[in-house]
Amino acid sequence: MADSDSAGELFEGAFAKCRDELDLSLFATWLSIGVAGAFGVLSLVELGYLMRRPTIVRAPALLLVSKLIFGIAWAAFTIFSLAITATDLTGPSKCSSAQSILNVISLCLAVILSLCAHFKSRRPSTLLCSFLFVSLLTNVAKCQLLWTVATETQTRKISALFTASVVMQMCFLGTNSKWQPDWLSWDTDAHSPEETSSIxxxxxxxxxxxxxxxxxxxxxxxxxxxxxxxxxxxxLPEKATEDQIPQSTKRQGNWAVLMWAAKPLAKPLLLPVIPRICLIGFTFCQPFLINRLLEYLAHDDENGSEHDAAGLVGATILVYRGIAISTSLYWYYQERSQSLLRAFLVTSIYQKATQATSSENKAAITLMSTDVDRIYTGVRFVHEIWANIIQIALSAWHLYRVIGLSFLAPLILVAFAFATSIVLSKYATNYQRNWMKFVEKRIGYRISGMASPVQNLVQEERVEEIRQGGKSRGIIGISATTSYIPQALAPVLTFAFGSKAIDSTKAFTTLSFLSLLASPLMLVLQVIPILSACFACLRRIREFTLTPNRQDPRLAKGQLVTSLDEQSSRKEMSLDAAIILSGTSFGWVAETPVLKDINVSIERSSLTFVIGTVASGKSTLCKGILGEVPFCTGQIMVDAAADKIGYCDQSPFLMNATVMENIVGKSSFDSQRYDDVISATMLEEDLKTFSQKDQTKIGSKGVSLSGGQRQRISLARALYHDAELLILDDIFTGLDEKTGQHTCWRVFGPEGLLRSRRTSVVLCTQATQFMFVADQMVELSSDGTVSKQGVAENFITETAYPQNYEVLPLGQKKEDTDDVLQGSPLEEDPTRTKDRPAVNVTAKPASRTDTSLYLHYTSSIGWPLVIFFLIVTASTGFFFNFPATWLKIWSVDSVKDIPNHSFAFYIDIFVLVAVLGVLAVFAMGLINLQTFVRLSGTHLHEQVLQTAMHSSLRFLTTTDTGKILNLFSQDMTIIDSQLPRMVNNFLNTLASSLGQAIIVALSSGYLAISYPFFILILWSTEGVFAYF
Structure with a gap:
């Protein structure tokens, strides 16, 4: 680290007085060399990155001056201390010399990196702050030791210089941690303070x-x-496509699926690794701290005990503060990576859903909600696997150092637990996939509509889904019970096969290492089935993304291929054509075309009417031109880019949003264009009757509107879009005669909106009374062929229509059409500006308590069963905490010349308590994961189903369909899977904490006095977060 060692001999003497068994000076020297060397290399990399970036920080000059002053002062004191040490003290070791050289180099790089980050980094340098913090911790400890052994003038001089160096380093760290978002040259409101926060x-x-x-x-x-x-x-990945993974991996195992998801997110997925490694290190400091504390309490009358006491206090603060900070950083980066993974999966599903055939899209909703949620939960523990395996290995090694070969006894349990968990994970994957299929099936019924006969069917599917899911939850319950076996039985086997004489210091040190062995093992064994289920869901998503894309049979302009004898004429025709269909057949089922041998040419900037009887294939023709019909033969040429084609379906798609939001969508707002389309579609009169004009919400699928209003809003959206080609499917359905005439004339008439824009239009309709505005006519016969086509004027005069065809003579209008042409523009809405659409302000929800929710959930289960479950849970708190008390009683009795009880007596009670604890955990899992889920899942689903069935029109109008659907998909999944696990974990932790609190209170009554204070802090913290 960037400081003087004050000569190796001085530190060796200082540490030797405090620790006779270990040369901690040598350890600190090598640690300093490693940290300084790593910082030197990484700082050069960061400097190279920052030097290429522009200056983005405008920090106060005083801060820059402060950094320079403290940095130079730190360097001066350090180098001066090194110079005195090198001249006045003899024989520094090679390690000490290498350390001093590296420290000076790293010090200079730290000052340079500080200055560069001051101008070019949006946040304080994480590398610099981490290095300074770690260095400062060791330097403070060295400073204390130097003053402890500083008896001569020269050593006091070195101690004073070293102390000044530490103070300057502390100030340097403080100035480099100071940052304000206002100093950056960007819009502060558009950025989170997270982006400028220090480590x-x-x-x-x-x-x-x-x-x-x-x-x-x-x-x-x-x-x-x-x-x-x-x-x-x-x-976020811009594109989740096939080229991310080679096509040869389509039959994928877990590794290939994992690489597909991890490759685009490698950096955020690896960021939690470093804080997790630090957490392992701090965690393993605990048993050593406990061992040293017990030794100190046993020999507190020896020399140097005051210094040891201060060191133990400092070490305790350092260890547990390190655990807290490394844990928070680990989960901070872990949550970020989980959010990015969720975004990647949702993006992949969405992009595939826009490219897949309609038959494949039915699974997208379940994948988007339930499967992604399961993956999010499983990936949360992905780093715990490797980290806890390392912790288990280290714990086993330390156990060997403390108790010898007796450490093999708990490893037998470990091997048994791992084997059981691996076997269970194989079943978990298949059970999870089957469970998700039943969820998807039930949601499919919900999407199809919940008529009265469907209600019973959906409820029956829910019961069957819970039964199928019970197999997967049973695997999780057995796995959780297995994970508790090492924690409960490992101490029993260790002490049973170890020495019969129990020493308290050795016993509790062993117990702490066993805890470090059993706790991570318990988590790993619980996580393995969850990860297996996670991979099953991930594989389902990957299989969906690998399904064949919808094939677009359309050709771009100039790609139409014809026979040689027709090539010349076809080229001439394509020059003026917006759409060309040449020998085209469309069908929804293979070998059964709806339209056959269609040869049609649609001229640019023309209005073409496609007419025909019901079920003649008009809608199929519209979707065929859009490339949405799965089976197509022949050739199709569309002379328009995909984003320049507008489409109005026979059944309009409308969002649960305002009228304006449905028309404008995500396009930029143009007030004049908006007024034009409102006027053209005759919506101004309707908007006057709405309470909030065009800011009125229309409900899901426009349920609050009439059929004609829905059609005209859909048409207005198509007209607002800057389209070169419009495909309109029966847009006059639901319009009365007067409104239909007005809309037709304003939109399609000689002076209509589309004529002025020179837009190509294909209008499929049965409203033949509007044919007078058309340029071309195409008539489809009932057998799916073109029976007649031509210029509209000739078509109308030459064709004899049935009496139900009402045809207006060319140029003739209804007597009130002239009034329509002079209709007034949309009245100015005071809630809307000319620059942008009005913002729909959402009212903040009222605060509420969760007590009623807990009561509702428990009532769906039944109070007798809940009370019995709580009794079983309380027993686990006793069974897993009593062994520590029993071990204390045993150790006290075993050191007596004549013990009160035999070895067999103590070990038998130990075994009994451990077995009962495992059985209690199994009973908790059986009750919660099986019985609770079956009762609550069935009852709550039935309540939601009945409520949705009997909902009023007002409720359906004001409630988004997605919210209702979410109740049946994701919310039910949370009740079935996440909630039971969280209840088990919470109550287990609560019971264990209460048991430990009782033991501590019995051991030291003074500590019990602090309980009300800690309860008050916990209650206050919970009260703050209860508002969110």
């Missing part, structure tokens, strides 16, 4: 303080949240 702010989550305070005072809404971190937004 300390991220680790302590202090960047959330303003949001938490706002949430405590008010109920938060989406507008109150910080903007999305630009690093996350930029990290």
């Amino acid at each position: 300390f702010s991220l680790g302590l989550y202090s960047w959330l303080n303003s949001l938490l305070w706002k949430g405590y005072r008010n109920v938060l809404s989406l507008d109150d949240l910080y903007p999305l971190d630009q690093a996350i937004a930029a990290g």
